[in-house]
Amino acid sequence: MSLVTEDLRAKADELYHGDAICQEKSQFLLTEMGLPNGLLPLKDMEECGYVKDAGFVWLKQKKSSTHKFEKIGKLVSYGPEITATIEKGKIKKLTGVKTKELLVWVTLSDIYVDDPPTGKITFKTPAGLFRTFPVSAFEIEGHAASKDVKDKEEVKEVKGVVEV
Template identity: 55%
Template structure:
């Protein structure tokens, strides 16, 4: 029984730490999935972040867009930005597209930049607030 309780506490602690990091960087808490986090880390000097989950997840988030999160996600966090994102894809109109950058602007909208040149889509930040 102790192992289960410790696992739960560690998982809860990781979720709280990662949520705190997102808030500190001016990013909405619901932007990345916290479900089944096994490990996460942050290198403050470079902004490098990694998240490891038990398994890959697909979540329908908004406006007919499905987000897919790999078991491992990496990125570089900056204030109101996520750059060089790996492990996150968006499906819209039956096509999966890898997301590479995410920006929050002053008008309270969030923009997803895709790996193809000049493709981006914006949504209200409120969609990602938990």
């Protein structure tokens, strides 16, 4: 059952279809919110949307996928639909994401970076259990968060000049 209804799609401030644009927009949103840009390494994305007023975001991929974050040795499973409420430095009410702890898949519900920044990111379960890791383990190599935002701003300025 999908949490993303047609009514919600109609309210979306941003709605994109296709893997390339969804990859770009999801990484940009993560960076804009002060989160690591490699946090949601989804494959074959079909749709992504964002309702700014509510902070509600959704990402849809063709099928479930798993990803191993090599720097920390953690395996994470991403369902076909991931939804969350996002705000500066935090992801709340996360659905569709699980991590493997020992032999058990554990659902994640919240992700947040420390404020003020300490270089740590914390993952919480609905039961209140949590784990903390270095933020750098979830960054895409060669893309520092501040550099990525600066690059996006320059692209926007260039697009504005070309369109005029």
